[in-house]
Amino acid sequence: MKIGVLGTGVVGQTLGGKLVALGHDVMMGARSADNEKVLGFARQTGGKAGSFGDAIRHAEIVVNATRGDGAVPAIRQGDAWLDGKVLIDVSNPLDFSKGFPPSLSVSNTDSLGETIQRTFPQARVVKSLNTVTAAIMIAPGKLPGAHSIFVSGNDAEAKAQTADLLRSFGWQSIIDLGDITTARGVEQYVSLWVRLLGALGTAEFNIAVVK
Amino acid sequence: MKIGVLGTGVVGQTLGGKLVALGHDVMMGARSADNEKVLGFARQTGGKAGSFGDAIRHAEIVVNATRGDGAVPAIRQGDAWLDGKVLIDVSNPLDFSKGFPPSLSVSNTDSLGETIQRTFPQARVVKSLNTVTAAIMIAPGKLPGAHSIFVSGNDAEAKAQTADLLRSFGWQSIIDLGDITTARGVEQYVSLWVRLLGALGTAEFNIAVVK
Numbered sequence: 001m002k003i004g005v006l007g008t009g010v011v012g013q014t015l016g017g018k019l020v021a022l023g024h025d026v027m028m029g030a031r032s033a034d035n036e037k038v039l040g041f042a043r044q045t046g047g048k049a050g051s052f053g054d055a056i057r058h059a060e061i062v063v064n065a066t067r068g069d070g071a072v073p074a075i076r077q078g079d080a081w082l083d084g085k086v087l088i089d090v091s092n093p094l095d096f097s098k099g100f101p102p103s104l105s106v107s108n109t110d111s112l113g114e115t116i117q118r119t120f121p122q123a124r125v126v127k128s129l130n131t132v133t134a135a136i137m138i139a140p141g142k143l144p145g146a147h148s149i150f151v152s153g154n155d156a157e158a159k160a161q162t163a164d165l166l167r168s169f170g171w172q173s174i175i176d177l178g179d180i181t182t183a184r185g186v187e188q189y190v191s192l193w194v195r196l197l198g199a200l201g202t203a204e205f206n207i208a209v210v211k
Numbered sequence: 212m213k214i215g216v217l218g219t220g221v222v223g224q225t226l227g228g229k230l231v232a233l234g235h236d237v238m239m240g241a242r243s244a245d246n247e248k249v250l251g252f253a254r255q256t257g258g259k260a261g262s263f264g265d266a267i268r269h270a271e272i273v274v275n276a277t278r279g280d281g282a283v284p285a286i287r288q289g290d291a292w293l294d295g296k297v298l299i300d301v302s303n304p305l306d307f308s309k310g311f312p313p314s315l316s317v318s319n320t321d322s323l324g325e326t327i328q329r330t331f332p333q334a335r336v337v338k339s340l341n342t343v344t345a346a347i348m349i350a351p352g353k354l355p356g357a358h359s360i361f362v363s364g365n366d367a368e369a370k371a372q373t374a375d376l377l378r379s380f381g382w383q384s385i386i387d388l389g390d391i392t393t394a395r396g397v398e399q400y401v402s403l404w405v406r407l408l409g410a411l412g413t414a415e416f417n418i419a420v421v422k
Contacts, residue, residue, distance in 0.1 A: 098320075108318045108402070109309075147421045152406075177406045185403035191319070192396035195363075195388045196420060205422035210358045211411055 240266025
């Protein structure tokens with residue numbers, strides 16, 4: 001499948017590398033197509049490099065792995081090629097302006113997932129994977145048992161396609177929370193996640209929903 | 212142990228009843244000592260009934276099980292008797308003014324737990340149990356495995372006493388998140404909890420932290 005990964009940080013590199021390894025035709029997008037990190041990705045993985053716009057144009061499925069505050073500007077660079085595409089938003093609206101732990105730049109009565117869906121109504125946005133660190137996103141088997149990952153979005157088929165990708169990463173317990181407003185739940189959970197990071201001393205953890 | 216339970220709703224009744232059953236000397240407090248529900252508690256459990264002030268005066272450990280917006284006014288009725296006491300805050304700052312699911316009336320850069328600690332510096336506030344429904348608070352064994360409960364607070368001894376109470380309810384996986392600011396984490400998690408309630412169709416669930 002043709003996948004565009006927006007963002008060249010740890011999350012983008014990790015997801016992009018895994019998607020290439022799974023046989024997908026991946027283009028990573030950066031602010032400019034000659035960005036060092038995006039060229040490094042192409043060199044190291046055999047994936048492709050481009051601008052944000054190039055990556056969206058390339059893609060059947062777009063993965064937003066930018067920093068939260070960069071998401072809307074990045075996606076806007078390719079909004080002419082978003083029509084009907086699945087856009088998996090894995091980012092978090094983290095505000096580090098007051099240091100660590102971060103607060104959220106949007107929360108409680110709105111979310112970044114909703115902001116992206118509202119700003120780009122032609123895309124089919126699915127919020128997912130933002131509740132775990134990059135290493136766990138692509139290798140849930142590093143942790144014991146069937147711990148949980150979530151999908152939020154308005155389009156059932158887009159969520160089903162996202163769930164297929166998640167299963168290809170090894171995810172077994174995929175919980176459909178409902179429409180894109182449920183992104184508030186998984187984004188606000190990140191406020192607990194950062195406190196657990198402090199208490200546990202590792203980012204490699206997750207939660208299993210038990211009933 | 213002498214325990215004062217503030218609040219006569221499902222959470223207060225459930226916790227109060229369990230604490231009586233465990234042999235504690237429990238007084239439930241309401242806005243007035245002749246409140247129907249607090250008298251019903253005394254009649255049904257053999258516990259005691261009083262005003263919020265009476266319950267705090269009675270207590271070595273105070274449990275705040277009021278509705279979030281009623282917490283500070285309720286505690287204020289007994290603030291003359293709070294000195295040095297452990298105050299376990301199990302409430303959530305839920306705002307139902309826009310219907311269901313609720314948003315939070317305080318979140319992100321503050322929490323109800325912190326508000327209570329700031330307002331009543333003479334108390335030793337521990338945030339706990341707000342992440343599960345009342346039936347699970349007192350009977351975690353209803354769910355399989357060692358799922359998780361959290362404590363947040365500035366006073367180590369107060370957290371240790373709270374953990375003792377939690378263990379007497381059956382809790383095995385008790386995670387100390389850190390100081391009272393970590394109440395932001397567990398209170399914002401409730402935004403995910405209400406979405407999981409919708410997705411799972413039951414309130415009797417919890418999360419297990421897996422690492």
